[in-house]
Amino acid sequence: MKTLFGSLFCAVGSLFVPRASLQLEIVALRHQLNVLRRSQRGRVQLNRADRVFWVWLSKI
Template identity: 45%
Template sequence: MPISLTTLLATLSSIFRSRAALGLENLALRHQVGVLQRSARKRPKLTSGDRLLWICLSRLWRDWRSALAIVKPETVVAWHRAGFRLFWTWKVRHGQPGRPLISREVRDLIRKMCQENPAWGA
């Protein structure tokens, strides 16, 4: 299809899209141009920030696949899954294992109530 016809169709279709969708598409396209300029004459090198941007766009914008040109959509989905796994791995390793501790005051109160009311829990 000639470039002028493609441009005309893209312009006509942009009339019916929301302002937010156009803004997100503009952000996505400008980002890809920046990545390509940053890695001139080489295969595009994506940083963690680049990957995070595409993960966020994929969550916020329904039509994100249409603006994606430098990587495959499946790659972005794989990044999202890998990030999800990393988050939960980190959370499990850095969290407190087991049941949370009960404060000393609460334990003393429970013992006191138990001694004062021997018929409870029978």
């Protein structure tokens, strides 16, 4: 029941978030998926390009 209300709350809240913010979130989540796919075994290893991406994203 809590998860249903939490999901509903997030869905309603996302209606008020600017579209550009949602697009940046999608880009960040896709990058995380790519990093996880790249390192299926063991610990996740970030390379220089990954770090540059996250620094760039944090400046926006």
